[in-house]
Amino acid sequence: MSQLRIAAVGDVHLGEDLRGRYRSRLSGIEEKADVLLLAGDLTRHGTLEEGEVVAEEFRDLPVPVVAVLGNHDHHSDKPAEIATMLKDAGISVLHDDAVVLDVKGVRLGVVGGKGFGGGFAGKCASEFGEPEIKAFVNHTKRIADRWRVALKELQADRRVVLSHYSPVNDTLAGEPLEIYPFLGSYLLAEAVDSEGADLILHGHAHMGTEKGMTPGGIRVRNVALPVLGRAYGVYCLGEDGEDPDHC
Numbered sequence: 001m002s003q004l005r006i007a008a009v010g011d012v013h014l015g016e017d018l019r020g021r022y023r024s025r026l027s028g029i030e031e032k033a034d035v036l037l038l039a040g041d042l043t044r045h046g047t048l049e050e051g052e053v054v055a056e057e058f059r060d061l062p063v064p065v066v067a068v069l070g071n072h073d074h075h076s077d078k079p080a081e082i083a084t085m086l087k088d089a090g091i092s093v094l095h096d097d098a099v100v101l102d103v104k105g106v107r108l109g110v111v112g113g114k115g116f117g118g119g120f121a122g123k124c125a126s127e128f129g130e131p132e133i134k135a136f137v138n139h140t141k142r143i144a145d146r147w148r149v150a151l152k153e154l155q156a157d158r159r160v161v162l163s164h165y166s167p168v169n170d171t172l173a174g175e176p177l178e179i180y181p182f183l184g185s186y187l188l189a190e191a192v193d194s195e196g197a198d199l200i201l202h203g204h205a206h207m208g209t210e211k212g213m214t215p216g217g218i219r220v221r222n223v224a225l226p227v228l229g230r231a232y233g234v235y236c237l238g239e240d241g242e243d244p245d246h247c
């Protein structure tokens, strides 16, 4: 099976002042990667004007582009409109579902969505007390359940999960401990571990750490732009034993 090179970045937080600026950083991407995954927080405040900038920056690239939205992209209550703009620009947008791409004859399945918070095993919110807390935890549970179903039904040779929120706390190292419950949830990792995947990519934790792993041993990479410090990271899906972070 051919080696696949997965480029990924999140938290580009584009606005009018960056129009044309990110695009120039993507030139030649087809020589380094086979696909580009965007891990949410593509805008600053989720406005339609910012959504339009994102659509233009990532339109008609020489590699397929798959995106999820982040919490910032929801801030103006226009996530559906922004998703439509991105789809009109040829970008696949996941909402707790899957897309399968044919990349060099390999079926690459990408599953995911925004994800949500709640915290990590032993130090997490639970469905107890006020309806607002129950709704918060339930939102994450429903998302994790949808990812479990999407992964179970996925017919692909390689499986990548794309999220905005983090499934593990390893990749949050550097963030204040007090905000961990708002940065991700162990329920996301539990869902992916139960069905299996080759790689999980997320953003959201700007001050976090690039590399982590789920309890089930799946590689997790925090691809938030401030963490990577470059336009995108490239991760390999190849034969067992190959260095996954050096294509």
Ligand SMILES: [Fe+2]
Pocket: 011, 013, 041, 070, 072, 204, 205, 206
């Ligand atoms: Fe962000």
Ligand SMILES: [Fe+2]
Pocket: 041, 070, 071, 072, 164, 203, 204, 205
């Ligand atoms: Fe975020």
